[in-house]
Amino acid sequence: MQKQLVITLTGEDRVGIVDDxxxxxxxxxxxxxxxxxxxxGGLFAMLMLVAVAEEQLAGxxxxxxxxxxxxxxxxTRFTVRGVxxxxxxxxxxxxxxxxxxxxxxxxxxxHHLAQQGVSVESIDTGTEDAPFGAMKLFVMSATVFAPPSLSLPVLQEELEEVGKQLNVDVNIQPIKH
Structure with missing residues (x-):
């Protein structure tokens, strides 16, 4: 029987970590x-979902x-397969x-998403140099699940208002499966 294991590993960045x-x-x-x-920063972080046969788990x-x-x-932490x-x-x-x-x-x-009952699936963030000037630009990409009662136009309007308060552009689009 297969077991699902979430492995989180962090350490000083060096060549060959992923290989090892x-x-x-x-x-x-x-x-x-x-x-x-x-x-x-100077650390390398790994987050992996690994499938392994139960008899291989201890090793x-x-x-x-x-x-x-x-x-x-x-x-390490056990989990179950699937969404x-x-x-x-x-x-x-x-x-x-x-x-x-x-x-x-x-x-x-x-915080706004949580107040609306929206669940975060994934978030990636970073900064990059602005095209003009010495300013840093913040960039965030998130995938979320919103409850059926929350429509795209309502969530979009609310997030645009939060964006105005933060002085950032917020765009939201449905993900088609």
Missing amino acids: VTKIILANSGNVESSRMARL LQAALDSLRSQGFELS SKKFEGWHNFQIDVRGADHEGIIHDIT
């Missing part, structure tokens, strides 16, 4: 089904634990935010 970790997973007959990996966990001696922080039934019938939207970088943008946008 995926080699351990492969050696224990595991399969990375989904992942997010990024260098954040995989022991091998992953050996990475701690190399200075990595590691956590939660909780969001069946909900609207799936893509939200993009862009504007002058300042404190509180992520909080204010996600």
